Amino acid sequence: MTSEQTRDILRKVRQIEIRTKRLVTDTLAGQYHSVFKGRGMNFDAVREYSPGDEVRTIDWNVTARAGRPFVKKFVEERELTLTLMVDVSASGEFGSGAQSKRELAAEIASVLAFSAVHNSDKVGLILFTDQIELYVPPRKGRRHVLRLVREVLGFEPQHRGTNLVRALDFVNDVIHRRAIVFLLSDFQTGRQTPESVADLRRALRQTNLRHDLVAMPIEDAREQVLPDVGILALEDAETGELIELNTSLPAVRRRFAEIAQNRAKQLQRTLNAEAVDALRLSTDQPYVASLISFFKNRSRKHR
Secondary structure, three states: OOHHHHHHHHHHHHHHHHHHHHHHHHHHHHHHHHHOOOOOEEEEEEEEOOOOOOHHHEOHHHHHHHOOOEEEEEEEOOOOEEEEEEEOOHHHHOOOOOOOHHHHHHHHHHHHHHHHHHOOOEEEEEEEOOOEEEEEEEEOOHHHHHHHHHHHHHOOOOOOOOOHHHHHHHHHHHOOOOOEEEEEEOOOOOOOOHHHHHHHHHHHHHHHHHOEEEEEEEEOHHHOOOOOOOEEEEEOOOOOOEEEEEOOOHHHHHHHHHHHHHHHHHHHHHHHHOOOEEOOEEOOOOOHHHHHHHHHHHHHHHO
């Protein structure tokens, strides 16, 4: 990476921090903690038994000494670990507007990471393609979060493809205590087969059982609808495959849209089947209202 590229990345990191700071402080930080639960319950104190208390919480040692029943009081362990899984495959570099899918992923990741730091939680990062490109173990602090955002924006991967199953299996191997796992990806994994769908469902299921998994599919409008611009050459960023389409033909544009819709529906069916919460994001749409709405709906659902 050249010095000019480094300066550009640092400038983008600073811009993202400025854009997301008020959102985190004023809006999301409190909701973030109300939505996600800690790892378990910690013993806090004992108090006298009251009618309706759970019999299983009686502290028999204190009860025997005092001559009257006492129960144990527990509080939720609030410290959380947030793990950001970010797809840095070649297809993420695409963006038909002012922002690429990877840049949007970096901004969403920074919002989530700063929300975690605001609540004194740890944040870790996994960058993946069809291989694991980078793993940064969870830590606390603003400087740590800024490093994570720099990595998402500026990391130069060694591979171009996408392997979601490998990435999900990796997070299960390295994160041993329950964590919140955000999976940010365009979920473009090439041609799907019944076997590949079954493998993805298995990986999603295992991750969602061990952790609190949230999927965030990131898309661009031009991947859903073709413009009428005549003959258009399209290149698959991950495989290099080239195809030519005559976009002036309504049937071609219609078929392209159908394929994109079917892909999105298949992904949603897969996520629903494994009870994975999901929030779809697009590079041409503001994400703030969607993120707030997602947190509120998830809080109501789990409550």
